[in-house]
Amino acid sequence: MRDHPRLLTVRHVTTYEYTEPVRFGEHRMMFRPRESHDLRLVSTNLDIVPRPANLRWLHDVFDNSVAIATFDRAASELRFDSTITLEHRESPLPDYALELGAHTYPFRYSDDERPDLVGALARQYPSDDIRPWAERFLVSSGSTTTMSLLHSMTRGIKGEFEYLRRSEKGVQSPAETLRLRSGSCRDFAVLMMEAVRSLGLAARFVSGYIFKPEGKRRTAVGGGSTHAWMQAYLPGAGWVDFDPTNSIVGNRNLIRVAVAWDQRNALPLWGTFIGPASAFRSMQVDVSVIDETAAV
Numbered sequence: 001m002r003d004h005p006r007l008l009t010v011r012h013v014t015t016y017e018y019t020e021p022v023r024f025g026e027h028r029m030m031f032r033p034r035e036s037h038d039l040r041l042v043s044t045n046l047d048i049v050p051r052p053a054n055l056r057w058l059h060d061v062f063d064n065s066v067a068i069a070t071f072d073r074a075a076s077e078l079r080f081d082s083t084i085t086l087e088h089r090e091s092p093l094p095d096y097a098l099e100l101g102a103h104t105y106p107f108r109y110s111d112d113e114r115p116d117l118v119g120a121l122a123r124q125y126p127s128d129d130i131r132p133w134a135e136r137f138l139v140s141s142g143s144t145t146t147m148s149l150l151h152s153m154t155r156g157i158k159g160e161f162e163y164l165r166r167s168e169k170g171v172q173s174p175a176e177t178l179r180l181r182s183g184s185c186r187d188f189a190v191l192m193m194e195a196v197r198s199l200g201l202a203a204r205f206v207s208g209y210i211f212k213p214e215g216k217r218r219t220a221v222g223g224g225s226t227h228a229w230m231q232a233y234l235p236g237a238g239w240v241d242f243d244p245t246n247s248i249v250g251n252r253n254l255i256r257v258a259v260a261w262d263q264r265n266a267l268p269l270w271g272t273f274i275g276p277a278s279a280f281r282s283m284q285v286d287v288s289v290i291d292e293t294a295a296v
Contacts, residue, residue: 002149005089005162006088006089007085007088007253008087008211008289009085009290009292011083011288011290012226013284013286014079014080014165014283015267016078016280016283017283017284018075018077018279018281019278019280020275020276021076021254021275022074022075022275023071023073023074024273025271025272026068026069026070026272027068027071028269029080029082030065030258030267030268031046031257031268032044032065032067032257033086033121034065036256038088038091038251039086039256040085044083046081046082046083048069048081049079050078052069053071053073056068056144062259066256069171089280090252096234096236096237098236099236101235102234102235104145105144105199105201106200110235119204120233122197123194123197124190124193124194125173126259128176128194129175129193130148130175130195130198134195134198134199141289143146146234147234150232153196153244153249154249157244157247158245158246161177161181162182164182164184165224165264166187171187174190177191179252185227185228185245186207189205189206189245190205190230191244193230201232201233202232202233204231204259206229206257207227208257209226210246210254210255210289211253211254227254228245228263229242229245229254
C-alpha cells in the first residue's frame with residue numbers, strides 16, 4: 001500500500017425537481033463509505049432539503065450503512081447533499097497471496113466458505129448464455145492462473161466495449177451488453193459478475209465512487225456520478241476489486257460504499273413521491289472527489 005493515505009473529500013448531491021409540490025415517501029440512502037483497513041472516515045455531513053421528519057441509520061445484511069429518511073411536508077424540490085472526508089490507502093500494484101489451491105483455475109471453495117458464498121455464486125441471469133464468452137479468457141492449452149483470468153476479463157471489457165453514461169434506472173442484461181458492445185459502469189460490473197459466476201467463482205456488486213487523479217481524467221471514466229464495479233472472492237486474498245470500466249484491479253482510486261449479491265440492493269438512493277406522475281421534472285446527480293492531501 002501507499003506509505004501515506006490519500007485524504008479525499010467526496011461531495012455527492014442529488015436533486016429531484018417537480019412541477020408542483022408533491023409529498024415524499026421513505027427514501028433510503030447509501031452514501032457513507034465502508035470503513036476498513038484501507039479506508040477511514042474523517043468527517044461526514046448530510047443535508048437534506050426539505051428537512052426530514054425523521055432520519056435514522058441502520059446496517060443492512062451486508063453491513064452497508066443505510067440512512068432512511070421520512071418526510072411530513074410537500075415540496076417541489078428534494079435535495080440530498082452528502083459531504084464525506086476520508087483517508088484512503090491504496091495498493092497501486094497489488095500482489096495478492098492466494099492460497100495454493102486457488103492459484104490456478106479451476107479451484108473449489110472450502111466446505112467452510114461455500115455456505116457463506118451461496119448468494120455470490122448464484123446466477124442472476126441464468127438464461128443468458130454468458131459462459132462461452134467468459135471461456136474466451138481461459139488459456140487454450142495448459143493451466144490458467146486465477147488472477148490472469150480475472151485480469152484478462154477486466155482488460156477485455158475495457159478494450160472491447162464502449163462506455164456510455166446512462167441516468168436511467170436499472171441495468172442491461174449481460175446478453176444485451178454483449179449484443180450492444182456498450183454500456184454503463186453498472187452494466188459492465190453486472191456482465192463481469194455474471195461471467196465469473198458462470199465459471200464457478202464467487203462475485204458481488206459494488207457501488208461507490210471513483211477518484212480521477214490529475215493527468216488521468218481523460219482516460220478514467222465513471223466520475224461525476226456514482227460508480228460501480230465488482231469484487232471476486234479469492235481464498236487467501238478475500239474480496240478483490242475489479243473495475244472493468246477502467247481496467248482497475250485492486251482498490252486504486254476506488255471508494256467502496258455498498259456491496260450486494262444483486263445490484264438492486266446496492267442503490268445509492270431510492271425513494272418514492274406521492275403525486276401525479278407528470279409532476280416529475282428531472283433528477284440531477286453531481287459527484288466530486290477532491291484530493292485534500294496536499295492541503296494538510
